[in-house]
Amino acid sequence: MHLPEPDPARLAKKEAAVKALLAVLPRECVLHSAEDLIAYECDGVSAYRQAPMAVVLPRSTDEVSAVMKILHGLELPVVPWGAGTGLSGGALPLGDGVTVALAKMRRILDIDLDNGCAVVQPGVTNARISQAVATEGFYYAPDPSSQIACSIGGNVAENSGGVHCLKYGVTTNNLLGLEVVLADGEVLRVGGKSLDAPGYDLMGLLTGSEGLLGIITEVTVRLLRKPETARAVLAVFDTVEASGQAVADVIAAGMVPAGMEIMDKLAIEASEDYAKAGYPVGKEAILLIEHDGPEVEVDYLLQRTEVVLRAAGATEIRVSKSEKERLLFWAGRKAAFPAMGRISPDYYCMDGTIPRGALAKVLGKIRELSGSYDLRVANVFHAGDGNLHPLLLYDGNVPGELEKAEQMGAEILKLCVDVGGVLTGEHGVGIEKRDLMTYQFNERDLDAMQYVKCSFDAESLLNPGKMFPVLRRCAEFGSMHIHGGKVPFPELERF
């Protein structure tokens, strides 16, 4: 991956920028010395690194707004930073830009259970929201595996998912309102505590916008009541394909479990070694299914699920008998990524989504690619919604291995698109999949996305270099200036 060359004209503004920022923020909130910046060199994609010009840590919406006004005035690009756990290089700094980190905005502002919501600042971790309302029996449904570390602002920016999003939806389905600071420092509020808002669905646009449209400074999340009970099934299969077919069968039987996850042989082995969840090492695939709800419902669904799984050829079926056992079933799955560290110096996590029906075909191809690239692949996936996470194992110290992994990853993602799927299901485009966007979208499709970008950030100061392979100048789309609140209707642009 080619990182952009810092622009000397921008670098020359560092001193002025730091001075201006120190005028609105205390010393500890403006980092600019080389050693202070190290912690912000990379997000979850550690293969790409670059130190930012400076890092600012505003403590309130007003401070974010003041910071953005300064940087807008200086025409310096801004990269928002939540907790830096992103897996697409979305928060990768720009050498000639300023990283705005939201870590100091971590207050839970309001918990309103009667209206089923909480209002939180962007730096609050995903898990903390659920913890804050746990004693009352509530939780925030989207549960990315990184939930103890990742920030809710980052979740909104990436529209993150989790293992339970099959039934409860991803981030965008669990939000009521947002406050964002726009590139020029203006504050925009959308939604609130009601179920919809006037006008276009700007909240929907901002969710998953990867820090390119605005800095999220407040989030109103929907809270759900915890189900009375939850139980998990662990089913063992002789082939990954058979486990995939079992997933389709469960859905065909009219059930939408809370979660359905598949792990292949290598993933089972690695997780077991790490998490000791009692996984059947040596088997080709396991399928984890969770049902939640009232006990009678869970019992009923489990019975039906067992019948389906048996018919689909499961060689062993374990049903959790206690909460402890259920958590153990999940412990292995949740540890799948970190466990890779045990069996490989580095891994590269892919994130394409495919129609469930294409699973067998795609897995077969991934196997072929693994052979031809001579890289091992462990497969973990959110099988219920077709979101694959092939983990390509490589050694960054061996020259050329990273490039090989990148190349193979790109082939897998193209394959996902070829079978009717998409490049990314939950990790985002970032810098990593940016150049593949043209494989999924044609020029006009991408133009439409850029209309959105230009409507929010015409100068492209927010997270430039991410998501779009080529960012066209907004002027190319014709005049979009609003004069005194009135829209001129200019001649139609000819292109």
Add this chain to the structure above:
Amino acid sequence: MDARKTGAQIVVSAEGATSTLYPDNTAAVQECVQTAVRDGSPVEVVGGGSKRFYGRPVSASRTLSLAKLSGVIDYQPAELLVVVRPGTPLAELERTLAESKQALAFEPPHWGAEATVGGTVACNLSGPRRVRAGAVRDHLLGFEVVTGRGQIVRGGGRVVKNVTGYDLSKLMSGSFGTLGVLTELVLKVLPAAETERTVVVTGLDDPEAIALLILASRSPHNVSGLAHLPRVVRAPTGLSGVAADGEPVTLIRLEGPAPSVEHRAREIVGLTARPTTSLEAEASASVWSALRELAPIAVGAGERLWRVSVPPTASAACSATLSTAAASSAAGATTTPRAFFDWGGGLIWCALPASLAATEVHRVAQEAGGHARLVRAADAAQESGRDEAVDQAFAPLDAASRTIHQRLKLAFDPSGVLNPGRMYADL
């Protein structure tokens, strides 16, 4: 435009001053839009026309009807998705899904037999189950659209989990055809509930009822419908057996496998000290469909129908405030303001006299932490001209939001040929 263009299959039918174009494929839609741009002559985009009254009227000399761009393109029950053309009648799609025991989880109101899928998406119109299953926007996975620039754009995809680029499906849902003409829709579908039951509680006043609905929505019992019909509202016929005439009725719906519904209904009954009755399966379904179709409120002459979306805790007071304001605006009025609550109180449907200014309704809704939208203008006023309230059918936007709306409109429809003024005067 030619009276009949066989090549692009655009049938034109002229009635009086306005002509209607009926394209039956995407290229033909594109041609219609390009012609509109070239001629500088805006079009009103309609599906079946069932929700034409909803929002602001469009002044256009031509109507672009999607009625002939109809039909299911691809339905894959195992993938939980269906790909349809916008002019597909909603009823037809629902029948198709029902054959595979599936449904649109957002339970769209029809508001007429002509309702189409495209119109439903354009209005982001969701029914009672929205509280649990989400709105239309949560189920639109992808689309094809002809923008106001006359370009064919695809967004989203055919899979549930997708974060590749901006989520344009959200932008399209609820944009009332002001940004583009939807030509294909990919919708998420879900298994239909095995059965349902509605717990009915009678005699509660608004605050008591909303308190019960909040209690139920806070419970772990996965309620999928939470409504309250005060005394002033007509109860749908399905309720005649369980509630006395004119009695307030509070309804709580449970759906799922029979043993689970049974269990949860019992728990819900336990939340109130009042006597309860229940409606089973079809009886329950018919009451919710009556609510969805707004059967409880017949809008009379000189009245407007509003929908007010608020946080549930604010709804009883908001409704009361509107009712008081209505009464004082129309001294000696012959109509009583009437309202009923859906979405656990989160949505108030109300008939208010035309004497109550639209600005006032918006102000009250906003103070309650939500927003109002005019659903149907007053008939009487329409006869004598235009109801002034339609100009403010949608809640006013603040400056920051308005600027972004205007830029989006300019970007997608720079010459303003698609449904100009449908949502706001300048969009």
